[in-house]
Amino acid sequence: MIKVDGRKRIVKARIILFQDKMLGWFGVFGRHHLPWRQEGLSSYEIVIAEVLLQRTKAETVEKFHALFLETFPSWEAIAKADNSFIEQQLQPVGLYRQRAKRLKDLALEMVGREGRFPSDRKSLEQIPFLGQYIVNAIELQLFNKPRPLIDVNMTRVLERYFEERQLADIRCDPYLQSLAFRVINHPRSKEINWAILDFAASICKARVPLCTSCLLADTCTFYKKNLF
């Protein structure tokens, strides 16, 4: 590692090694079947998936999201539905009261915009329910820009393999933000993002990481420190 601006900067070769390993792993073990990763989805379908995925396991959303899209096929359908009905439909995935209210606000806004998302980041962040994560997800998936999907899972993987963050809030940590961007800044940005999320869910798990079946263990900071 090299010191830059008083902080250790991870060398490029280590980033490239991580990217290559992740892409290789993703080809074999990635969750390619997840419905919101298929080609040709509308912006509505993509954003609804992100809304449902908040603090909710992908496996849970997977079983639920087709039914939800059937019930609410468009922003208009949500915008004109009763709040109590939206709550009722969201109940199986939890966080249903908050989600229903915010989703309705978002739907009303999107009806006013005729379903089109603005392409600049500042305008996106003005729209209700669109925080840093979902804005990144929109830029990544709708506008094909390299953007990191920094959630607790990606954070855990990056902290274990590279180095721990400085701040409690992952959205405000400049080290984590810049590291994540370097890692996903690649022609196959979308796949690397998904690879890290899948890898976090099935190998680099929060409670019991499966280091013995991890292809990155030999170069992993966390593994070396804990000597599994």
Next chain:
DNA sequence: TTCCCGCGGA
């Protein structure tokens, strides 16, 4: 910083 919430795995 805290709350929101049901689900599934350990």
Next chain:
DNA sequence: TCCGCAGGAA
């Protein structure tokens, strides 16, 4: 039982 989960807003 308990813990953690593709976050955002107050």
